[in-house]
Amino acid sequence: MPFLLSSRIQKSVVLVAAVAVLIVAVVASILLGLQNFRFSTAVEAYVSFNGSNEHLIIKNARVPRAIVAAFVGGSLAVAGALLQALTRNPLASPSIFGINSGAAFMIVLSLFLFGPVFSFTELMWVGFIGASLTAVMVYMLGSAGRGGMSPVKVTLSGAAVAAFASSLTSLLMLIDNMALEEALNWLIGSVSGRDLRHALLIVPYLVCGWIIAWMLAGSLNLMSLGDDVAKSLGQKIVWVKAGIVLVVVLLAGGAVALAGPIGFVGIIIPHICRYLIGYDYRWIIPYSIVFGAIFLVAADLISRFLLMPKEVPVGVATAVIGVPFIIAIVRRKAHE
Incomplete structure (x- = not known):
């Protein structure tokens, strides 16, 4: 597939321009919505906070929301790029590893067993644990048997585990309406209602995932030539694949725990970057971080205006954008 930017200078310039666009998108996310604010008001909320509704909204709602959207979008995009490299499946995303389903099942199971006694922070960690355990399970199933891990085995294992976890989640939600009501807002995927305290708990894991992903970039380039070629060039394939799974757990698990199962970011952005x-x-890796952040911040901003004065969860907005994109990918692959 031909690509647009060939030289290092072109790639660097576009990446810097994308960072500038991200800054503009974050500022717009802070200033625009059901209530619009001036930039000076946003600055005053931190320089000379006076306790007004405007300052409270900016500090407690808009700024955390924009920050969460940026980090979650970048993390989901990188996780999708890594999974597409690992499985050699152009439609791979965190959901193929059962991340979303595992996190959802653990949260609903906790609500079913213990009732609404968990705070949002505690539910966030429960979701992270569920996502992590599910990803490890898929990795072990995909590596079992002769030949070790293969793209087909990982894909089938992920689909099976995700379907099983989703079925159990639906069963629990049918049995206990309270669990359904408590989990519904989280399950639909949203970056609203989070504060900086929530973000600061998860963001360090996401940043570590970004760094490890970039450190694996050279190995991923060799793996794209095929496992046999990579082995002949001295790559320890098993360890590289295990490292990819670890990064996916950190990025996708952390993102899902923080914002819920937001789909399609991990599919769309890697294709745009390639x-x-x-x-x-x-x-x-760096392009996915920046473009994923731009995409989710912009999607969250757009979702505020779709059904004003009500807000559409960003998970719905990304699905509306993502479905036509996937259809286009499938049609293009069918004609290759």
């Missing part, structure tokens, strides 16, 4: 810069993961 279209722009090709298959060099030393560039795909």
Whole structure:
């Protein structure tokens, strides 16, 4: 597939421009919505806070929401890029590893067993644990048997575990209406209602995931040539794949725990990045971080205006955007 940016200078300039766009998107997310604010008001909320409704909304709602959207979007995009490299499946995303389903099942199970005694922070950690355990289970199932891990085995294992976890989640929610009501807002995927305390608990894990992903970029480039070629060049394939799974757990698990199962970001953004810069993961990783952040911040901003004065959860907005994109990918692959 041809790509648009060939030289290092072109890629660097576009990446810097994308960072500028991200800053603009974050500022717009802070200032625009059901209530619009001036930029000076946002600055005053931190420089000379006076306890007014405007300052409270900016500090406690808009700024955390924009920050969460940026980190979650970038993390889901990188996780999707890594999973597509691991499974060699262009439609791979965190959901293929059962991340979403595992996190949802653990949260609903906790609500079913213990009732609404958990705070949001505690539910967030429960979701992170569920996502992590599910990803490890899929990795072990995909590595079992002769030949070790293969793209087909991982894909089938992920689909089976995700379907099983989703079925159990539905069963628990049918049995206990309270669990249904408590979990519904989280399950639909949203970046609203989070504060900086929630973000600061998860963001360090996401940043660590970004760093490890970039450190794996050279190995991912070799793996794209095939496992046999990578082995002949000295790559320890098993350890590289285990590292990929670890990063996916950190990024996708952390993102899902913080914002719920937001779909399609991990599918859309890696394809856009590869279209722009090709298959060099030393560039795909930083591009995915920035473009994923732009995408989710912009989607969250757009979702505020779709049904004003009500807000559409960002998970719905990304699904509306993502479905036509996936159809386009499938049609293009069918004609290759």
